[in-house]
Amino acid sequence: xxxxxxxxxxKMNTTLADATVLTTxxxxxxxxxxxxxxxxxxxxxxxxxxxxxxxxxxNIHLGAQNMWFAEKGAMTGEVSPSMLKGLVKYVILGHxxxxxxxxxxxxxxxxxxxxxxxxxxxxxxxxxxxxxxxSEKSKxxxxxxxxxxxxxxxxxxxxxxxxxxxxxxxxxLIVAYExxxxxxxxxxxxxxxxxxxxxxxxxxxxxxxGQELSxxxxxxxxxxxxxDNIKEFIYxxxxxxxxxxxxxxxxxxxxxxxxxxxxxx
Numbered sequence: 001x002x003x004x005x006x007x008x009x010x011k012m013n014t015t016l017a018d019a020t021v022l023t024t025x026x027x028x029x030x031x032x033x034x035x036x037x038x039x040x041x042x043x044x045x046x047x048x049x050x051x052x053x054x055x056x057x058x059n060i061h062l063g064a065q066n067m068w069f070a071e072k073g074a075m076t077g078e079v080s081p082s083m084l085k086g087l088v089k090y091v092i093l094g095h096x097x098x099x100x101x102x103x104x105x106x107x108x109x110x111x112x113x114x115x116x117x118x119x120x121x122x123x124x125x126x127x128x129x130x131x132x133x134x135s136e137k138s139k140x141x142x143x144x145x146x147x148x149x150x151x152x153x154x155x156x157x158x159x160x161x162x163x164x165x166x167x168x169x170x171x172x173l174i175v176a177y178e179x180x181x182x183x184x185x186x187x188x189x190x191x192x193x194x195x196x197x198x199x200x201x202x203x204x205x206x207x208x209x210g211q212e213l214s215x216x217x218x219x220x221x222x223x224x225x226x227x228d229n230i231k232e233f234i235y236x237x238x239x240x241x242x243x244x245x246x247x248x249x250x251x252x253x254x255x256x257x258x259x260x261x262x263x264x265x
Contacts, residue, residue: 002218004035004234004261005174005241007124008248009065009092009222012042018249019045023052025251026258031057033262035241038063038090038124039248043079050087063090063124066098069108069115081119091116092243094161095126096180106160113161117169124243126222127157127201128178132189154197158204170209175219176243177201182223184245191232191239194221198238227256234261 014022019041030037040063041049050062068078084091093116094109109125116123130153154177162170177198182188189197198219206214221233222243233239241261247253 002216002240005038005218005220006035006254006258006261007038007040007063007090007092007176007220007222007241007243008254009040009095009243009245010042010249011065011097011245013249014041014045016045016048019049020052022249022251023049026255027053027056027060029251029255030060030258030262033059033258033264035059035258035262036061037258040065040090040092046084046087061090062088063092064088064121065092066095067091067093067112067116067121069111071115081115081121084121085119088121090122090124090174092124092126092176094157096128096178096183100180106157110160110163113173114164117165117172122172122174124174124176124220125158125161126176126178126243127154127161128180128183128223129154130180132179132181133197154201155204158201159208162205162208167209167213170205171213171216173217175201175205175217176222177219178222178243184224186224188224188226188229188232189221191236194233195236195238198236202238225257227253227260230257230260 023039036059038061053060064084067081067084068075071080071082093112098104113123179189201219202214205217218240220241220243221239225242225244226247233242
């Protein structure tokens with residue numbers, strides 16, 4: 001049974017005061033849940049948030065939003081995995097905003113994944129398509145496609161992410177399926193659509209490492225998730241949790257998402 005995972009990606013938001021209130025509120029309201037919760041604040045707030053969470057329940061963790069793959073060097077403005085080691089447990093890699101705004105390519109993201117594992121960090125690898133995928137069959141149904149042909153770019157992103165990754169590390173990897181057309185638009189995928197794509201992504205992992213291992217990998221959905229639609233995703237057997245963007249900045253909303261995922265709402 002895969003343990004549910006809820007991740008809050010704060011992106012380039014919050015003051016120190018905002019981050020402190022948000023982290024404290026979440027810490028005080030999700031400690032009783034049988035799920036993992038990961039908070040990913042901006043780099044500058046990682047250390048003060050780590051202090052707040054120092055004596056937090058073991059189900060609450062810190063994550064970084066990105067990192068470079070080299071341990072040190074002349075890379076002005078970058079953060080190395082060794083700087084994050086011991087401070088965070090997770091790191092988001094390959095987010096669509098990194099791929100588009102900073103032109104990060106598959107090979108670079110793979111280098112970062114290897115560096116994360118070498119430094120005992122768990123990579124949260126994002127993959128997703130720019131346009132909603134359709135098929136002839138989907139046009140016949142009332143908005144719930146019974147069959148999808150996953151475009152090659154998603155397969156490529158995941159296959160490249162797994163290049164050179166050992167079986168032991170592949171099992172620890174977390175995949176976040178985030179259709180670019182759904183991120184920040186308020187137009188989330190349906191639970192059925194997300195579950196079908198995630199099932200196909202799990203098939204990519206199964207083809208490389210076997211079905212048994214693929215069933216142990218946690219794959220999340222992200223893209224306009226909120227407290228109103230969380231049920232549509234969290235109760236899909238293929239979906240192991242969600243990566244939340246804008247709504248993760250609202251303590252009440254994010255806590256509600258966590259509690260729904262933990263079966264407490």
